[in-house]
Amino acid sequence: MEVPGMKVSLARVRAVRGDWSLSAESVFEEGIHLVSGDVGSGKSTLALMLAGLFPPASGTVERQGIASVMIAFQFPEFHVTGPDLERECKSWDVDPASILAAAGLAGRNTASPLDLSRGELKRLILACMLARDYDLLILDEPFSSLDCSEKERLCTALSGRKRGITIIFTHEQAYFPQVDRIWEIQGGVLHDRGRLPSALCRWNHAPAVIKNLIAKGKVPVNISQTDLLEAACRT
């Protein structure tokens, strides 16, 4: 059953850690959102606040129409509860055979998740999460530890998410899924850069390739590899 009007609203939210602070006043609606910012700008803190795991010092985080929430932490080890890959998949309530095949780990059902490399484990955990249909899916640096082909595969999977709210926190500069809206943390404030493609001209953390394309007047429709290639080949 479709849940109508899913959204996460941040009303005068302020997070404080020592001298550092982050302010946000925004609404995340259904679709794929990309939040970029420098390392240490507060991306992970904001991700935790949106997931309801970190209380803001002031203001409110309100979730509407959202029945299921999941956050993918930067370190996939934190999600492990099963002693082997088979039982790890079952702990997510997903089919082990298809997930292990999707994560490139077919036939390793009895291996311990903690014996996998971080990249392999990340692939497995993300495959399990994406196989579930969470209303609110928050991904904190999902591309770290993944090689280029895996990043591309993840982008394709994320672009295919048709319902719910997906919020990607990343400082990745090369691989992106097709997103609906771009956000940016700058100077301790969360800025809404708007919908694509107009958001690209206001995106200060845009990768050099996107900035170059815009400078040449070739504004990409979106930011996936295919979109960037299409814009680059445009005459």
Place this chain on the structure above:
Amino acid sequence: MQDIRLRAGTAAVLSLVAFTSIGGAAVVFVWWLAFSRPLQVLKKMRIVIPAIILIAFFGFVLEFTGGGGISYGLRMTVIILIGAWVYTGYRQGEFLMLWVWLLGKKTGFDLGMIAEMGMQSLDLLVSDFSRIRQAQELKGSCWGLHSLVPAGSVLIHGALRRADETAELMAIRGYTRGGSYCPKFETPVKDIIAGIAALCMGIIAFIPVSEFFILYH
């Protein structure tokens, strides 16, 4: 207490006094209330209360099986409170300063560095534990005793991997043993007063004071 030498010495004396008898534990508890800023300690180190509950549980079990459990529970509770006070007052680099001051720039430096690494790991373990707990709750598993095994495996695995990486990094950077470090300490008057109070308790607890005086009854 800013001076780590005083804090470590005071903690050692107070722990011994508290462990000796219930009377000693009571006096040390009064010291803790007077000098440690108790509310701040409890607020900063929330694991204190669960740790005390665990000790109380074992104390009761011991009381009903072999006896002496309540006394043990009370004494250990006070020792935990002293430990929490030492931990919450910790500032990075303090143990390196302490051990270099105690044993010099070779053995002292090595021991201090190990202690610092231990403290750093402890901080990471606490934050990792909180993330694991959050991840398990989001996954739909109820947090309980059964969750401790997978959480413990992840924590131990992570700690060992970090230790391995640190050791490799130090070897690559050419570390063999010892290092140059000149510790500097600040000792405010109130620290000295708290230290003297603890020392007095130690003297009264371990030296048979009554034998030096003629007491009239």
